[in-house]
Amino acid sequence: xxxDKFVCKSTQLSKSEAINxxxxxxxxxxxxxxxxxxxxxxxxxxxxxxGVTLKTRKFRYILMHKPIxxxxxxxxxxxxxxxxxxxxxxxxxxxxxxxxxxxxTGLILITDDGRWSFSFTAPSKQCRKVxxxxxxxxxxxxxxxxxxxxxxLQGEQQLTLPATxxxxxxxxxxxxxxxxxxxxVKRMFAxxxxxxxxxxxxxxxxxxxxxxxxxxxxxxxxxxxxxAK
Numbered sequence: 001x002x003x004d005k006f007v008c009k010s011t012q013l014s015k016s017e018a019i020n021x022x023x024x025x026x027x028x029x030x031x032x033x034x035x036x037x038x039x040x041x042x043x044x045x046x047x048x049x050x051g052v053t054l055k056t057r058k059f060r061y062i063l064m065h066k067p068i069x070x071x072x073x074x075x076x077x078x079x080x081x082x083x084x085x086x087x088x089x090x091x092x093x094x095x096x097x098x099x100x101x102x103x104x105t106g107l108i109l110i111t112d113d114g115r116w117s118f119s120f121t122a123p124s125k126q127c128r129k130v131x132x133x134x135x136x137x138x139x140x141x142x143x144x145x146x147x148x149x150x151x152x153l154q155g156e157q158q159l160t161l162p163a164t165x166x167x168x169x170x171x172x173x174x175x176x177x178x179x180x181x182x183x184x185v186k187r188m189f190a191x192x193x194x195x196x197x198x199x200x201x202x203x204x205x206x207x208x209x210x211x212x213x214x215x216x217x218x219x220x221x222x223x224x225x226x227x228a229k
Contacts, residue, residue, distance in 0.1 A: 001114070003027065004037040006047060008093065009112070010054035015092075026050055059113035060094065061224045062086070064216040065209055066108045072099035082108065085214050097121050098129070098180065098204060106131075106201035107209040109219075119227045120205055126161065126178040127227070130203035131185055136195040138170040143192050151191045153181065160188060174202075 001009075007018035007027065019037045021027055027034055028048045029041055041047060047054045064082060066072070071079045074092065079102045083091050090112075097109045097117035111117050120127040143165060150159030160181070166174040175185060186196045202209050206226045211217055 001041065002037065003029070003034060003039040003041050003047075005093075006041050006056060007049065007054065008090075009056040010047070011049065021049060057090075059116070060088075060111060061113065061116065061219040062094070062110040062216055063207065063209070063211065063219055063223075064108050064110060065211050065213050066100055066105055067214050068105050069102055071102050072096045072108060078102075085216060086110070100201060101183070101199075104199045104201065105213070106199075107204055107207070108201075109204060109207070110216075116224070116227065121180070123179060127205050128176055128178055128203070129180070129201060131175045131177070132168075132200040132202055133173050133175050133185060133189070133196055134198040135171045135173070135189060136197050137193075139167060139173060139194070140192065143194075146192055147175070147188065151188055153184070153187045153191055156181070160184070163188070 003022060004015060004018045007013060007021065008015055011018070013021065022037045023035055025033045025035055026049055029039070030046050043056055064085065066082055069079050070082045071077055073081050074083055074095075075081055076084070082096070083094070086094075093112045094110050095112070095114075095117065097111055098121055100106065100108055109117070119125065144167070147160075147163040147165045150162060152159055161177070161179050163178070164176040168174060177184060181187070185199055189196050207219070207223050
């Protein structure tokens with residue numbers, strides 16, 4: 001990780017305070033003064049601040065049930081940030097792995113471990129995500145096959161990757177996709193002449209949503225490790 005991030009995770013310093021300490025030569029990495037905040041360091045390096053050896057806090061892995069009309073952002077904007085629901089320290093170090101639109105509800109994962117979030121958000125990982133979708137019109141019989149073969153989204157050159165559609169009722173379905181294009185679920189149904197009226201994410205990989213609206217919990221070790229399988 002970057003040296004300034006390491007210092008922030010090892011102390012109570014803000015990012016600007018950490019950068020200042022680095023700039024004025026107060027940080028020593030493996031016996032050498034480092035003044036570049038962007039220098040990449042590792043937890044097994046010996047890093048000191050004014051002679052005190054720094055140790056980073058453990059990474060945090062959080063599951064949250066995102067309410068409607070909230071945003072996946074670290075700050076409030078038109079809608080309030082989902083971070084308002086987190087009553088923990090050093091929230092600014094966290095980021096959301098797999099964002100949802102303001103009008104979409106359900107499972108989001110939050111962490112301060114960039115490598116971990118990359119392990120399932122990178123397009124090449126093709127991580128499975130399951131959405132419960134309510135539609136404005138009855139589902140046509142041939143849509144499941146169309147999604148399995150891939151559909152053409154407006155503005156896209158390539159078809160979507162194969163997706164699995166499970167009918168719940170004539171206007172409610174479970175959709176499993178393995179990519180995350182902009183507004184993908186809404187655009188997929190628009191491509192087959194339907195409209196999404198509500199969208200709720202229930203599952204990412206092997207992790208299922210199991211807390212109430214606006215609630216959160218830390219992931220288990222098994223859940224964290226599930227993306228390494």
